[in-house]
Structure formats: C-alpha cells, structure tokens
Amino acid sequence: MEDVFDTTGRPPKGWMHAIFHGGPYGEDVGRCIPGPPAPETLAVPLAEGGVHVYRLWTVGSWSDPDDPIAVYNPDGPPVPPSLLTGQEKEWLRDRHQKEGLGPLKLVALAPDGRLVRDPDVPTIEAMLAGLRHREHLLLQRMTDHDEGDWCLQVLLDEDDTYEVVHQAGTAAERDRTRSASQAAARDAVLRWAADQLSWRTALEGPRPFPLDHTRGSWLSVRRGRVLGMTMPEGLERVLPEIVGRDMFDALVIRTDFSDDESWTVVVGELRRPWGPDGEFPARVQVVDAPDWSGATADEVLAAVGEDEYLSVVFVVDRHTMESSTRGVLALSTVWEDEGDLDPVYYQELIESPEPREFRAAPAAVHAVHVNVTLGNMGFAEFAVAASAEPDQVLRPV
Known part of the structure; x- marks a missing residue:
C-alpha cells in the first residue's frame, strides 16, 4: 500500500484517514488508506519478512461526516456467534x-x-x-x-x-x-x-464499601495497579462499569452531587458545538450516577482502565461545581510507572515525570479529547498550556 499522509483534515481523493493500534503503523499520525469504504483487512509487509495483518474494527468521525476515520486492530475484536433470526x-x-x-x-x-x-x-x-x-x-x-x-x-x-x-x-x-x-x-x-x-x-x-445509591446497577469489582500503587485486598472501591462508549466520544464522569444547578450548566456547555466557528458537533458520553459520588482520581482511572481506546477521562468534581470557570479535571489514562524505569536511560523522566492531570473549561474538553486520542498533541502539551493560564484552567484553543 502506498504511503499517504494528511494532517489537514482533507485526505487526497480516493483516500481516508485511519488509526492503527499496534504493529508497524501504530505510531503513525495522519496515515491514510484507500477508501471509503475502508478495507476489511490490510496486509503490511515487515522489514524482517512476513506480513502484519490489520483488521477493521470500526469507522467513525470526530466531527465531519465527510471525513470518516477507520480504526484497525491487529487481530480485530472477538466476534460472538450470530443470534438466530x-x-x-x-x-x-x-x-x-x-x-x-x-x-x-x-x-x-x-x-x-x-x-x-x-x-x-x-x-x-x-x-x-x-x-x-x-x-x-x-x-x-x-x-x-x-x-x-x-x-x-x-x-x-x-x-x-x-x-x-x-x-x-x-x-x-x-x-x-x-x-x-x-x-x-x-x-x-x-x-x-x-x-x-x-x-x-x-x-x-461482595461490596467492600456501602453504596447508598446503587439504582440496581450491575456492579463489578476492579482490582490491580492504580497509578503504580497496588490496592490492598478487600479495600477496592466498587464502581459501575461503563459500557457502550464510542471511541470518538469524550467521557465525562460526575463525582460531586452537591449542586444540580452547576451540573446543568456544565452539561449544557459540554453539549454545545465546538471548534473555531462552532462547526463541530459535540461527541460526549456523560456519566451521571450517584454510585460515582466522591470517587477519587485513582478510583476513576481504575474503573475506566479496561477501555484501551480511552486516552483521557474528564471528571466533574466538587472543585468544578464551586469554581466560577467550571474547570473539569482532565486525567491521563496513559503513563509510565517511574519505579519501573531504568535510571541510566530515563533519569530526566524519573526526576520530572510528565503531568497526569490538569483543569479544562468544559468548552475545551472536545479539543483535548480529539487531539490526544489522535496523537496530534500530547496530554502534557495541554497540561503546560493550562499551567500558563492565571487560574490554571485551559481555555479552548
């Protein structure tokens, strides 16, 4: 396949944007493939011989229906047997x-x-x-x-x-x-x-912590590493599982229920079209369930950890509700555990680890989600931009 790249949002005629998870194209930004329609499989020759096969997982769009984006996995998702008609x-x-x-x-x-x-x-x-x-x-x-x-x-x-x-x-x-x-x-x-x-x-x-507002949710216990820390057995917070998120949707979770009026304002801003001229429709999945009340950043990250296509999650906490800017907490789901790094090669990263969180105005959520997911900008770049603001809250860029 010919190597074609585009970062303008308008690929050449007969080509479309694609995102690849793993394999030889896993780090590429702006790579295009023939289409639409997107091929079901792509065979990529390897320098050491043989081929790497990608299988189509889904096709979606960040904002423009005329600019579809194909998403490929190395093996494709597991496919269940079809239901009987x-x-x-x-x-x-x-x-x-x-x-x-x-x-x-x-x-x-x-x-x-x-x-x-x-x-x-x-x-x-x-x-x-x-x-x-x-x-x-x-x-x-x-x-x-x-x-x-x-x-x-x-x-x-x-x-x-x-x-x-x-x-x-x-x-x-x-x-x-x-x-x-x-x-x-x-x-x-x-x-x-x-x-x-x-x-x-x-x-x-069992439920290690009492839950006052379960709403009959089907709960699952998440155990394991959270920001490099092993949770003690039996002390994990039980949180509802988030299902059905489209990878093109920003994920926003409410953890403070003290002010419904402020929450309504935040949701209203999240659902507004975004972009320089408001030309992009909002793509957002909002989680509004009291089961999440008081959840910490670590607990939120643990609960969303199985979503391999999620690079950043946004939390509406007490600070958001009480702040005049409604600054939403942005959390990176991808990080290096500095304790596992070799100081010979990674001393600078160990001494100055990349930021894992920052505050963003609701109107800036979509730009952060899209650019971090696509790899156009890193999470740390947005964090630096937020730190440069007088109130440490990122505005739309």
Whole structure:
C-alpha cells in the first residue's frame, strides 16, 4: 500500500484517514488508506519478512461526516456467534415439535458453529470449559417475547477473565460485567439457563464499601495497579462499569452531587458545538450516577482502565461545581510507572515525570479529547498550556 499522509483534515481523493493500534503503523499520525469504504483487512509487509495483518474494527468521525476515520486492530475484536433470526427460530421450533420433544426453550451456540437444543447442565459446563481465548458461548431463549432477543453471551478474554453480556429485549438493553472466576461465570450461566432471577448474584461478589445509591446497577469489582500503587485486598472501591462508549466520544464522569444547578450548566456547555466557528458537533458520553459520588482520581482511572481506546477521562468534581470557570479535571489514562524505569536511560523522566492531570473549561474538553486520542498533541502539551493560564484552567484553543 502506498504511503499517504494528511494532517489537514482533507485526505487526497480516493483516500481516508485511519488509526492503527499496534504493529508497524501504530505510531503513525495522519496515515491514510484507500477508501471509503475502508478495507476489511490490510496486509503490511515487515522489514524482517512476513506480513502484519490489520483488521477493521470500526469507522467513525470526530466531527465531519465527510471525513470518516477507520480504526484497525491487529487481530480485530472477538466476534460472538450470530443470534438466530426469527425464521431460524421458527424452523427449530417446528423441528423440535415434529421430533416429539415438546416446546423448545433454549439453544446454545458454540464458537465452531455447533448448535445444541435445550442443553442440559453437563453440556453447558462442557461448552463453557472448552472456550479458548477470544471465543464466545452464546445462549438464546426460544420462548416468545414482546420485543427483541433474550440471550446471554460469555467471552473468555486473553487475560483469562470472563465477560458476561446479558441482552433483554432490544440490543440497547444490555448489561455487561466481568469475572476472573470460571466457577462464578458457570454458576451465572446455569442459573440464567434455568430462568432463575438469582443468576446475577453469582457475578456481583461482595461490596467492600456501602453504596447508598446503587439504582440496581450491575456492579463489578476492579482490582490491580492504580497509578503504580497496588490496592490492598478487600479495600477496592466498587464502581459501575461503563459500557457502550464510542471511541470518538469524550467521557465525562460526575463525582460531586452537591449542586444540580452547576451540573446543568456544565452539561449544557459540554453539549454545545465546538471548534473555531462552532462547526463541530459535540461527541460526549456523560456519566451521571450517584454510585460515582466522591470517587477519587485513582478510583476513576481504575474503573475506566479496561477501555484501551480511552486516552483521557474528564471528571466533574466538587472543585468544578464551586469554581466560577467550571474547570473539569482532565486525567491521563496513559503513563509510565517511574519505579519501573531504568535510571541510566530515563533519569530526566524519573526526576520530572510528565503531568497526569490538569483543569479544562468544559468548552475545551472536545479539543483535548480529539487531539490526544489522535496523537496530534500530547496530554502534557495541554497540561503546560493550562499551567500558563492565571487560574490554571485551559481555555479552548
């Protein structure tokens, strides 16, 4: 493929912008590919021989629908088996009845395409135990519902955790959580297959801190390193999982609930078009749930840590509510743990680490998110610009 680059926002005719995660193009800024439409796969020759294959993950746009951006992963996202269509379900029901087996209630779909009607407990356990990394097990109810499909899908991820996604009705009505325990995933799947309402409790686990405003959220516990610090076992804050964020959307989380009027002002500013002439529509996902009340920066970063496409997260905290500028806290999700760096080569970074946070006016959020995600500017560059302001709050640039 010809090497074509553009940083003006207008690629040559017949080409479109692309972002690559990992591989030989992972550090490129402004690289273009033939399109649209974007190719499903791209094979890049390697200097040492062989090829590196990228697979299309999604296509979106920061602001201009006429400037689509293709996003490629080295291996592409894990793809679950397709749900049965209404016609396919009808055929299976008829076949089941003709075989004298009574009403068909449930089917299990394996990664290899195998379909099992009304699977028993040993069959479900064997299918779950047989999952390999990046493979799904899908269970789909066959009973009639007023709207949409009812299913449970289980993904064995590369870190040996199980992601469980429940769909009730339309595709928008989804719950998602993750567990490191195969036993917990198995118990949840078996209870769901048996139509037991207690199936969720197998995955929730204990709540180390009391939550006064859970709203029935499906919670998951996040453990591990936070800004280079290991959290003590049993002392982790339990926060709701954020799902469904488009990588082109800025993520803004409310952690202070003392002033609804100030919050309304902040949200209003976040949803305004942005750019020199206000020509770009706002792309933002706002999280407004009391479960996040009082969450610290470390806790927020831990909760969003699994979103590999998120470079910066914005927090509306008490300082935001009380400040006349409504300065939102910008947090970098990418950093070097200075304790792991070799002082022979990284002494300057160890002595003067890059900033991990700064304040930005709501109107500046979109420019920060877009430029940091695309790699046009670094997080530290915006932090320096903010520090140069009299009140340390970045304004739109």
